[in-house]
Amino acid sequence: MLYMRMPAMPSSVKAQTPFKNLEISAISQKAVETGRNNALNLWVMGAPIDQVLCALVSAIESACDDLQCSIMLMNADGKSMCALVGPSLPEFFLNAIDGLDIGPSVGSCGASAYSGQPVVAADIHTHPYWKPFRELCQQANLRACWSYPILATDGKVLGTFGMYYSTVREPSEQDLELIRTEASIAALIIEKMQASEQLSQAKTALEKQVQQRNRELDKSNKQLRQALEQRYEVQQHLLEIENLASMGSMMSSLTHEVNTPIGVAVTAASHLQAQLQKSRLLFEQNQLTRSALKAFYDESAEAMLIIERNLQRSAELVSTFKQLSLDQHNQQPRTFNLSSYVCEILLSLKPKLKKYKLQFCLELDPDLEILSHPGALSQILINLIMNSAMHAFEPGQAGHISVAVQIQDNHLELRYQDDGKGMTSETLSHIFEPFFTSAKQRGGSGLGLHICKDLVEKILHGSIRCQSAPGQGCQFVVRFPLI
Ligand SMILES: Nc1ncnc2c1ncn2[C@@H]1O[C@H](COP(=O)(O)OP(=O)(O)O)[C@@H](O)[C@H]1O
Ligand SMILES: [Mg+2]
Numbered sequence: 001m002l003y004m005r006m007p008a009m010p011s012s013v014k015a016q017t018p019f020k021n022l023e024i025s026a027i028s029q030k031a032v033e034t035g036r037n038n039a040l041n042l043w044v045m046g047a048p049i050d051q052v053l054c055a056l057v058s059a060i061e062s063a064c065d066d067l068q069c070s071i072m073l074m075n076a077d078g079k080s081m082c083a084l085v086g087p088s089l090p091e092f093f094l095n096a097i098d099g100l101d102i103g104p105s106v107g108s109c110g111a112s113a114y115s116g117q118p119v120v121a122a123d124i125h126t127h128p129y130w131k132p133f134r135e136l137c138q139q140a141n142l143r144a145c146w147s148y149p150i151l152a153t154d155g156k157v158l159g160t161f162g163m164y165y166s167t168v169r170e171p172s173e174q175d176l177e178l179i180r181t182e183a184s185i186a187a188l189i190i191e192k193m194q195a196s197e198q199l200s201q202a203k204t205a206l207e208k209q210v211q212q213r214n215r216e217l218d219k220s221n222k223q224l225r226q227a228l229e230q231r232y233e234v235q236q237h238l239l240e241i242e243n244l245a246s247m248g249s250m251m252s253s254l255t256h257e258v259n260t261p262i263g264v265a266v267t268a269a270s271h272l273q274a275q276l277q278k279s280r281l282l283f284e285q286n287q288l289t290r291s292a293l294k295a296f297y298d299e300s301a302e303a304m305l306i307i308e309r310n311l312q313r314s315a316e317l318v319s320t321f322k323q324l325s326l327d328q329h330n331q332q333p334r335t336f337n338l339s340s341y342v343c344e345i346l347l348s349l350k351p352k353l354k355k356y357k358l359q360f361c362l363e364l365d366p367d368l369e370i371l372s373h374p375g376a377l378s379q380i381l382i383n384l385i386m387n388s389a390m391h392a393f394e395p396g397q398a399g400h401i402s403v404a405v406q407i408q409d410n411h412l413e414l415r416y417q418d419d420g421k422g423m424t425s426e427t428l429s430h431i432f433e434p435f436f437t438s439a440k441q442r443g444g445s446g447l448g449l450h451i452c453k454d455l456v457e458k459i460l461h462g463s464i465r466c467q468s469a470p471g472q473g474c475q476f477v478v479r480f481p482l483i
Contacts, residue, residue, distance in 0.1 A: 032178065035059030049193045053085045053186060060182060061088055066165050068142070070094070071150070071186055072109050073159040075104075081113055081159060083238055089164065093140040096133075101176045105129045109146035109160040116157050118176070120146045123168040144169040146176075148183040152192060158190045234436055236445055258350040261317070262312035268370040275299050320344045327375030332461055333483055335371045339364040342403060345378050349385060357396060363404035370412065371483045376459040383448040384416045384476055390439060392420020392474060399432040410482050411462075419473040428468055456480060 028257040038055035070086040100106060102113040111129050112119040121127035122144050124137045137143070139395040144165040150158045163175075171179070225427045279296040282288040292369070324344060327334075342362060385401065393399040423431070423438075430436040432453045433481040437446030447465075456464040462480025 006278060013286070026447055031060040032181055032185070034063075034428055035182075039185070039189060043193070045049055049190065049197075050084055052189055056182065056185060056189070058087050064178065067166040069182075070097075070109070070162040070164065072097070072113070072162065073190070074113060074157055075099075081109065084159065087094070088234030089142075090140045093136060093142070096136050107133055109162045110209070111148040112149050112160045113157050116149050116151065116155070116177070120171055137307070141166045143167050145366050146171050146179060148179045150183045150187045152187060154260055158187055158194075160185055164234065169264075169445065183390050190386075216448040229477070235447075238445060239451060251321075251325075252351065254348070257321075258314050258317050261313040265307045265310035265314070268303040270309070270388060272300055272307075275303075280356045317347075319403075321348065323374075324378060328379055329375070331371050331373055331375045333371060335369055335389040336374050337366075338370050338405060339366045339370045341378070342381065345381050346385075349382065352386070353389060355395060356393065357398040358389065358393075359398070359400050361400065363402065365405075368405070368407070372480075373459050378457040380452045380455055380464075380478060381416070383452050386475070387448055388418040388420055389429040390442070391445070392418045392473045411479055413481055414478045416476040416478070417473060422468045422470050422472045422474055428466060431466060452478075 014366040020260060029213045035056040038059060039052045042052045042055050051187055053071050059066050061069055068088040070089055071084050072081040074081050080099055080101045083094040086094045100110055103108045104114050105111055107129055108119040108121045121130055124130040124143055124145060142164045147160045147162045150248040152158050161179060163179055187356055275296055282292060388401055400419045402417045406413045425439060434450040437444035453464050456462050456478055460480035464478045466476050468474040
C-alpha cells in the first residue's frame with residue numbers, strides 16, 4: 001500500500017488488515033524517549049553517526065514485538081542510498097539493499113526516498129514495489145515494510161526510516177505517528193551531524209590551507225631574507241665602487257690641473273735650452289757680444305723663474321690631491337683650514353664642472369681651522385655639488401651655488417644651497433634612500449645622498465636635512481659637533 005500523504009489513510013486499507021495494539025502508544029512513547037536520550041548522549045560524547053542512530057532504533061525495536069528497523073542514508077549522488085543502520089536485520093539483507101538506486105517503485109524505502117512521502121507495504125508478497133525483492137524478503141523472513149522519508153529542514157530527503165515485520169501488517173494511526181516521530185528525530189541527528197561533519201571537514205581543509213600558506217610564507221620569507229642579504233652585499237660593493245670612482249675622478253682632475261704648470265715649465269725649459277745653444281755657438285765662434293750675453297742671462301733668469309714657479313705649483317697640486325685622496329681613503333680626523341679645503345675641493349672638480357655654468361659663493365672665514373674629518377666633508381660636498389650639476393640645472397644653464405659655514409656651541413653648521421629646479425615633496429621624501437634616483441637613464445646610482453647621510457651620521461656624528469620645492473632650488477643643512 002502506498003500512502004502519499006500523512007496522516008490521511010484510505011479507509012479501504014484499514015478494513016483489509018485490521019491492526020490492534022492498544023499499548024503501543026505508551027510503550028512507543030517510552031521507547032522513543034529512551035532511544036532519543038541514548039542517541040543524544042552518544043552524540044554528545046562524539047560517537048559516529050551509525051552508533052547514534054543505532055541507539056535510536058534499538059530502543060524502539062526492543063519496545064515493540066517483531067519489529068526490525070532500518071535507516072537508509074541518501075548517498076552524495078542523490079540517486080542511491082546506503083544501509084546505515086539495521087541492528088536486527090540479517091546482514092545478507094542489509095548487504096543486498098546497500099547501494100540500491102532509489103526509484104518510484106523500488107521497495108518501500110527506495111520509493112519513499114524518491115517521492116519524499118511515506119510508503120507502506122502491508123504485505124510484501126503482494127505489493128508491486130517489492131516484486132524484485134520477494135525472494136530476498138522470504139529468506140530474511142520479512143513480510144511487511146513501512147518506510148518514512150527522513151527530511152531535512154529545507155525538505156531535502158536525507159534518507160528513510162524503515163520498519164519491518166515478519167507478518168502482514170497495516171499501520172495504525174499511532175504506528176504512523178511513531179514512525180513519523182522517529183524519522184524526524186533521525187532527521188535532526190543526521191542533519192546536525194552532517195553539518196558538523198562538513199564543518200570539521202571545512203576546518204581541516206582550512207587548517208591544511210593555513211599550513212600550506214604558512215609553509216609558502218616561510219619559504220618566501222627565507223627568499224626575502226636572502227634577497228635582502230644579497231642587496232646589502234651589492235650595496236656595499238656599489239659603495240666601494242662609488243668611492244673608487246670619486247678617487248678616479250680626482251686622479252683625472254689632478255692630471256688635468258697639473259698638465260698646465262708642467263706644460264708651461266717644459267716650454268720655458270726648451271726655450272732656455274735653445275737660448276743656451278745659441279749663446280754657446282756665438283761663444284765658440286768668438287762672436288758672443290757683451291749685450292748678447294746679458295740678454296741670455298736675463299732670459300735665462302726669467303725662464304728659470306717660470307720653471308720654478310710652475311714646478312712649485314705642480315708640487316702643491318700633487319700634495320693637495322694626495323691629501324684629498326688620503327683623507328677620503330682613511331677618514332682620519334685632523335686639523336685643517338676649512339676655507340682652503342673647500343677651495344681645493346672645488347679645484348679638484350673643475351674639469352668635471354667645465355660644461356656647467358656654475359658660480360660659487362663661499363661664505364667662509366678664511367682663517368677657520370677645525371679638527372674634524374676632512375675626507376667625509378669632501379665626499380659630502382662633492383656629492384652635493386655633483387648633484388646640483390646633474391639634477392638642478394639643464395646643461396649650459398647658469399646656476400648659483402652657495403656654501404655658508406657657521407660655528408655655534410662647538411657645532412659646525414654647513415648650509416649648501418643651489419638655485420636650480422628643486423624637487424617635489426614625493427622625491428624629497430626618498431632622496432636619502434639607497435638606490436633612489438630620478439636619473440637612472442643618465443647613470444644615476446641613487447647612492448650619492450645615501451652615502452652623504454651615512455658619512456654625516458656615522459663619521460661626523462651629526463645630521464643632514466634637505467628643504468626643497470619645485471622651482472625653489474635645494475638647501476641642505478649639515479650639522480655636526482666639532483671634535
Ligand atoms: N640639487 C638637487 N636638485 C634637484 N634634485 C636633486 C638634487 N640633489 C639630489 N636630487 C634628487 O635626489 C635624487 C637622489 O640623489 P642621489 O642619491 O645623489 O642619487 P643620483 O644622483 O645617483 O640620482 C636624485 O636622483 C634627484 O632626484
Ligand atoms: Mg648623486
